Amino acid sequence: MSLPNINPTTTNSWKKLQEHFKEVKEVHMKDLFAQDLDRANKFTIKWDDFYVDFSKNRITEETLKFLLGLADEVKLKEAIKSQFSGEVINETEGRAVMHTALRAPKSSEITVDGVNVMPEIHQVKEKIESFTNEVVNGHRKGYTGETFTDIVNIGIGGSDLGPAMVVDSLQYYKNHLTTHFVSNVDGDHVNEVIKKLNPETTLFVIVSKTFTTQETLSNANTIKSWFLKSADENDIAKHFVAVSTNIKNVKAFGIDENNIFPMWDWVGGRFSLWSAVGLTISLAVGYNNFDNLLQGAHKMDEHFKNEDFKTNIPVVLALISVWYNNFFKAETEAIIPYSQYLNQFATYLQQGIMESNGKSVDRNGNPIDYQTGTIIWGEPGTNSQHAFFQLIHQGTKLIPADFIGFTKSLHANQDHQDKLISNFLAQTEALLNGKTESEVIAEGTQKEIVPFKVFEGNKPTNTIFINKLSPESLGKLIAMYEHKIFVQGVIWNIFSYDQFGVELGKQLASKILQEFNNTAVNTHDSSTHNLLNYYKDFS
Numbered sequence: 001m002s003l004p005n006i007n008p009t010t011t012n013s014w015k016k017l018q019e020h021f022k023e024v025k026e027v028h029m030k031d032l033f034a035q036d037l038d039r040a041n042k043f044t045i046k047w048d049d050f051y052v053d054f055s056k057n058r059i060t061e062e063t064l065k066f067l068l069g070l071a072d073e074v075k076l077k078e079a080i081k082s083q084f085s086g087e088v089i090n091e092t093e094g095r096a097v098m099h100t101a102l103r104a105p106k107s108s109e110i111t112v113d114g115v116n117v118m119p120e121i122h123q124v125k126e127k128i129e130s131f132t133n134e135v136v137n138g139h140r141k142g143y144t145g146e147t148f149t150d151i152v153n154i155g156i157g158g159s160d161l162g163p164a165m166v167v168d169s170l171q172y173y174k175n176h177l178t179t180h181f182v183s184n185v186d187g188d189h190v191n192e193v194i195k196k197l198n199p200e201t202t203l204f205v206i207v208s209k210t211f212t213t214q215e216t217l218s219n220a221n222t223i224k225s226w227f228l229k230s231a232d233e234n235d236i237a238k239h240f241v242a243v244s245t246n247i248k249n250v251k252a253f254g255i256d257e258n259n260i261f262p263m264w265d266w267v268g269g270r271f272s273l274w275s276a277v278g279l280t281i282s283l284a285v286g287y288n289n290f291d292n293l294l295q296g297a298h299k300m301d302e303h304f305k306n307e308d309f310k311t312n313i314p315v316v317l318a319l320i321s322v323w324y325n326n327f328f329k330a331e332t333e334a335i336i337p338y339s340q341y342l343n344q345f346a347t348y349l350q351q352g353i354m355e356s357n358g359k360s361v362d363r364n365g366n367p368i369d370y371q372t373g374t375i376i377w378g379e380p381g382t383n384s385q386h387a388f389f390q391l392i393h394q395g396t397k398l399i400p401a402d403f404i405g406f407t408k409s410l411h412a413n414q415d416h417q418d419k420l421i422s423n424f425l426a427q428t429e430a431l432l433n434g435k436t437e438s439e440v441i442a443e444g445t446q447k448e449i450v451p452f453k454v455f456e457g458n459k460p461t462n463t464i465f466i467n468k469l470s471p472e473s474l475g476k477l478i479a480m481y482e483h484k485i486f487v488q489g490v491i492w493n494i495f496s497y498d499q500f501g502v503e504l505g506k507q508l509a510s511k512i513l514q515e516f517n518n519t520a521v522n523t524h525d526s527s528t529h530n531l532l533n534y535y536k537d538f539s
């Protein structure tokens with residue numbers, strides 16, 4: 001069975017939403033709160049250690065009813081079932097989409113192409129566990145008998161962003177190993193990392209699902225050459241491991257068979273941190289913490305799979321986002337974590353969300369005449385308050401934002417935590433209420449300055465309040481966004497799990513690379529032609 005194939009704009013719910021939008025588009029949330037004293041409770045989902053308040057949105061109970069109707073009409077329930085049961089929902093690549101199986105308990109039975117994949121998954125997890133323990137405990141040693149002090153993850157996109165974000169987010173839980181990430185083909189990146197390394201005590205984890213990615217192979221080769229300046233070929237087995245589906249290419253690179261951590265084509269790159277792609281996470285925070293991350297994600301999977309849509313966190317967040325994207329025509333969404341640990345979270349989600357839902361052709365291959373994937377951006381608060389919040393508060397654009405915060409701080413510095421959370425709460429309140437002209441005047445503001453100090457308010461936010469940043473709660477949070485992506489892809493009737501849009505640039509880059517050696521190049525538009533020749537003059 002494939003995914004349902006329904007143009008959302010042809011549904012009754014879509015039409016009702018269009019009519020409804022005309023009625024409510026100017027309504028101020030302040031008035032909605034004043035009219036219904038129970039609004040915050042009605043629009044809050046409490047689940048496990050998550051408190052998700054979506055009451056500060058430009059929605060009424062009717063809006064939600066129509067949005068939930070839309071979810072039913074596009075057959076979201078059936079789509080969820082198809083995904084979790086291993087059907088080939090990535091139809092353009094002929095693959096199942098089974099990152100959820102990676103975090104399912106060993107006892108589950110999940111089949112892809114008629115084969116239960118759980119034994120293989122757990123075999124690889126056991127390999128990750130024993131390898132991690134050997135490295136962390138110092139039993140595994142480098143070519144001179146030294147224990148490892150540094151880990152370098154070499155990968156890009158999903159083979160970098162997920163592990164890098166999680167390691168950074170869980171640095172409180174980190175062990176003694178120093179982790180580095182090399183991703184960019186910009187040689188300055190790899191050279192800056194190499195500068196800090198001792199080949200005798202460094203372990204390299206090459207992560208590439210395809211093992212054909214230009215950036216990753218270039219960086220891996222540069223690092224191998226650097227390593228071989230002090231070690232010899234036989235030592236590679238002690239210092240290089242790889243995560244890939246392409247065992248043949250990994251071996252050709254010179255990596256020992258025992259040092260290969262397999263993955264499967266039913267794991268999409270941007271959803272792969274739960275697989276052996278997360279090896280660097282396991283090395284950095286220990287296998288138990290890695291496993292807790294997976295268990296947290298599994299809890300969110302169960303919530304998503306079983307919870308009524310009305311109280312289903314990923315479903316409700318996805319629907320609200322569709323409301324702004326397709327009716328208010330909001331182009332972007334901001335992700336604002338009030339935790340410095342989540343510094344890389346928005347960057348990570350940019351790939352997850354934009355590579356998945358940046359599509360303009362529907363499941364029939366026809367061009368779409370409605371909006372799909374939102375532009376994602378963001379930075380932690382309070383820093384972002386001093387950077388781009390001005391535009392969110394008083395600019396001309398509507399920017400729905402997710403505010404993510406933790407009730408407890410990890411270092412238990414209550415003074416800082418109270419200040420942080422007071423800002424976290426104050427911002428969503430300010431965005432909701434704004435400040436009226438009479439309020440500005442009442443503050444004694446000089447008459448001519450009054451218009452500049454008025455805040456319209458009515459800016460939508462979701463508040464996602466979590467007890468504490470832990471491997472488990474982070475796992476839940478990431479999985480929450482993964483499911484939001486899926487729901488939106490189903491509603492927009494697009495294929496969320498391919499990424500052909502990345503290919504064209506890659507193909508042209510390899511053509512141009514060859515042309516750097518040609519004397520006369522005249523196969524481009526005049527701009528590219530001039531730029532190419534300008535560069536050639538310098539090289």
Ligand code: F6P
Nearest residue numbers: 157158159208209210213269502
């Ligand atoms: O950006 C395109 C992409 O294919 C991503 O989906 C993927 O995460 C990344 O490149 C890296 O691919 P690989 O793991 O095969 O090196």
